[in-house]
Amino acid sequence: MVSGTTISRCHKAGQEAGDTLIAAMALVERFAVSHGLETPAMQRLAIVVEEIVSNLLCHAAHDRDIAFTLSLDHGTAGPHIVLDDDSDPFDPRTAPIPEMPEPVRGGGVGLALVGAWCDIVAYDSAQGRNRLILRLR
Template identity: 30%
Template sequence: MAGGITVSAELSSLPGVLAYITDALRALGLSPKAVQEMELAVDEAVTNIVLHGYDGTEGWVRLSCERAGEGAVVVIEDAAPPFDPTAAPSPELEGDADERPIGGLGVHFIRTMTDEMIYEYRDGINVLKLLKSV
């Protein structure tokens, strides 16, 4: 699905983003489980961009989806300050939940739901690629 969609960096844009991703991944033949996992990963990634990347300022998020081998890749682009989620440390998962530091689970969650996560900062744009097999 070349072209993709561009939305305002607002949480109210999420339903449209997720509808686009669901339709695109189904059209590419991904299994229902793979589609659901990618929906969750994209939801988390876009939420992080809106809440932490733009931090309440105006902005945009562009998404596209295309075939990648036997699976698909979702490309998420934004113009928020650079942030490389692939370099984020893995969270401390040992011990009681109330003793662990708050935050840090979103990137871990995205890693868990996808097969590969690739990041680059190109010409002032964050480019995050989430890959998923069939």
């Protein structure tokens, strides 16, 4: 993978996710412009990044600070998303996908979208760090 764009953040426990998600979306925009991604690919990339960062902040933090690095790279196989964090382990390859969204919040569709638009290249959890690598189809 070459030509990357990266942000590193420390999301404080109890902090709203808004500022962190804005930074992640700005990363997607910079990446998309610098690599000439067409609008549909940029939109899918933005949704996938929003889902994985939102899930990290909303479901893996468990009322503690989370440090993470989000990198976007473009290789011969297309855009790659790398999320490296110190949250609880979560392997999306083994997570159940609900048949219907949760009716109050609409939860449960994020993993389905990520799975529909990305290949999970790798996931690893070791020494308190998680690393997820996705390739946008």
